[in-house]
Amino acid sequence: MLASTLVKKDSRTVMSVQTLPDPVPGPGEALLEIRAAALNHLDLYGRAHHAANSRAEPQIVGSDASGVVAALGPEVDTLEIGAEVVLNPGLGCGRCEFCMRGQQSECPRFDLVGRGTPGTFAEKTVVPAANLHPKPSHLSFAQGAALCLDHVTAWRMLMTRGDLRMGDSVLIHGIGGGAALASLQLARLLDAKVIVTSSSDEKLRRADELGAHLGINYRQQDDVAEIVRKFTDGRGVDLVIDTVGAATWPSSVAAARNGGRVVACGATTGADGVVNIREVFWRQISILGSTMGSDKDFRDMLSAVEGHSLEPVIDSTWPLAEAGAALDRLQSGAQFGKIVLEV
Numbered sequence: 001m002l003a004s005t006l007v008k009k010d011s012r013t014v015m016s017v018q019t020l021p022d023p024v025p026g027p028g029e030a031l032l033e034i035r036a037a038a039l040n041h042l043d044l045y046g047r048a049h050h051a052a053n054s055r056a057e058p059q060i061v062g063s064d065a066s067g068v069v070a071a072l073g074p075e076v077d078t079l080e081i082g083a084e085v086v087l088n089p090g091l092g093c094g095r096c097e098f099c100m101r102g103q104q105s106e107c108p109r110f111d112l113v114g115r116g117t118p119g120t121f122a123e124k125t126v127v128p129a130a131n132l133h134p135k136p137s138h139l140s141f142a143q144g145a146a147l148c149l150d151h152v153t154a155w156r157m158l159m160t161r162g163d164l165r166m167g168d169s170v171l172i173h174g175i176g177g178g179a180a181l182a183s184l185q186l187a188r189l190l191d192a193k194v195i196v197t198s199s200s201d202e203k204l205r206r207a208d209e210l211g212a213h214l215g216i217n218y219r220q221q222d223d224v225a226e227i228v229r230k231f232t233d234g235r236g237v238d239l240v241i242d243t244v245g246a247a248t249w250p251s252s253v254a255a256a257r258n259g260g261r262v263v264a265c266g267a268t269t270g271a272d273g274v275v276n277i278r279e280v281f282w283r284q285i286s287i288l289g290s291t292m293g294s295d296k297d298f299r300d301m302l303s304a305v306e307g308h309s310l311e312p313v314i315d316s317t318w319p320l321a322e323a324g325a326a327l328d329r330l331q332s333g334a335q336f337g338k339i340v341l342e343v
């Protein structure tokens with residue numbers, strides 16, 4: 001098979017298409033013939049990590065994929081060869097108390113396809129059969145790949161951790177990123193009143209087309225929370241989705257209503273945010289962390305996507321051989337939606 005692989009060349013890390021032996025599924029595993037793979041910030045971290053280690057071994061990154069089941073290992077009776085599937089990239093150990101409770105993303109050994117294991121920037125990969133789910137029938141393979149990590153992350157933030165109710169108001173920072181856009185789309189399914197922020201008027205315009213009720217350009221407005229309060233009749237929003245981190249953290253807490261929730265799942269601008277503790281207890285703000293999702297979150301997300309014919313937003317598609325350039329686009333932050341490799 002061909003795989004776009006991180007390799008050392010003249011002591012630098014480059015991405016190069018390599019021919020590798022086909023992986024073989026073991027007990028409980030399936031061979032996935034990949035048709036599309038989507039990019040995540042994790043892949044940028046993987047590349048940076050590889051670059052920082054002068055003796056790093058060749059590595060295939062990539063966590064999101066959709067494709068066709070090509071072969072089954074022993075003891076798999078839940079899948080059929082030829083089935084069109086999407087990959088849940090979350091890997092729990094399957095044995096600890098958290099996995100037994102169905103909370104795989106709380107597993108102490110929780111990991112992702114493409115980190116400890118070979119990833120999806122390849123023609124084929126082997127994954128646990130339980131991580132493959134039927135691809136929603138209205139989606140292309142590229143759209144299926146675009147769903148995986150971001151939509152399950154957004155689902156858990158909004159529904160499982162954030163306890164979103166019909167008609168709630170939601171502030172989503174940094175619209176344009178995959179998880180933020182997935183949050184906008186899924187929140188609208190519950191008729192939420194959604195406010196989004198970005199430094200780009202163009203991204204705000206496109207979020208408006210996706211159903212956002214108010215867009216705030218945080219480069220042009222110095223007090224985002226003040227604008228949110230005015231828009232919500234002085235009340236503040238029920239739920240804040242913050243994937244941005246240090247830069248947005250103070251406005252996230254200030255924009256939440258009394259008794260509101262702030263859910264964090266990323267820190268692309270830095271991890272050391274400032275929080276006014278007095279404001280947190282006096283106004284009874286709940287601060288919640290969220291990471292990816294459980295198997296149930298993934299299944300619930302897929303059934304909502306299928307039931308509402310929801311289509312993830314795709315920024316651009318690239319051939320497998322241009323995975324390096326596709327990662328550069330992700331790093332630039334210019335994208336609106338998912339960047340997808342077609343295999």
Ligand SMILES: [Zn+2]
Nearest residue numbers: 093096099107
């Ligand atoms: Zn576990």
